[in-house]
Amino acid sequence: MENLLSISQVAKRSGVKASALRYYEERGLITSIRTSSGKRHYMREILRRIAFIVFAQKIGLSLEEIGAEIEKLPHGHTPKGQDWSKLSKTWTERLDQKIEELLRLKSGLTHCIGCGCLSLSECRLVNPNDKLANYGSGPRRWLRKEKSITKHS
Incomplete structure (x- = not known):
């Protein structure tokens, strides 16, 4: 549980409202782990993905485009700096x-x-x-x- 953050902790740390986090999850951009009571918790690594989403929006990518870009990331492990760098090169x-x-x-x-x-x-x-x-x-x-x-x- 120490590596998990509540939705309010993620919202505070990322600067993204909880309602936006729920929307991102609904769109498949991020995922959470649900407790037995239905509360959302996120792996700490989600903060990188949220920062990526926010940055991509600031340069004008739609959420659909962001989703397509996220699909290019490796599955099975947390993306590293070089993964994010490779993705962002196409945005120049x-x-x-x-x-x-x-x-x-x-x-x-x-x-x-x-x-x-x-x-x-x-x-x-x-x-x-x-x-x-x-x-x-x-x-x-x-x-x-x-x-x-x-x-x-």
Whole structure:
């Protein structure tokens, strides 16, 4: 029992609410050991897995994607540092894309929003004649993946 933590201990140590831990368990991301009275207890090693889940969410992975990543971990023993490292290497491209998007948003704070009109469909400087509508709906400058859309399309 000394290696087992109650749900409240795990919540406190991980910074994740007990309700989220129950949800993660429901989704198959973590597992608990039930006592005869039905209380959840977790192996201490679960803290690594929860940290992994939290980190993965922060970089934008969905719980489905996190579950798929966790399935890649070895079964039968607690994952080691090299296991986590191998998994996270595939995330570099995703982080680079997120950084690029954040830089575009930062630029927009002074370029687009800073003009005061707040309307890409009417703005003559950034989006004359609403050319960005040709690329789809929504805020195209921020959603863009097409390299052909420039700051002053």
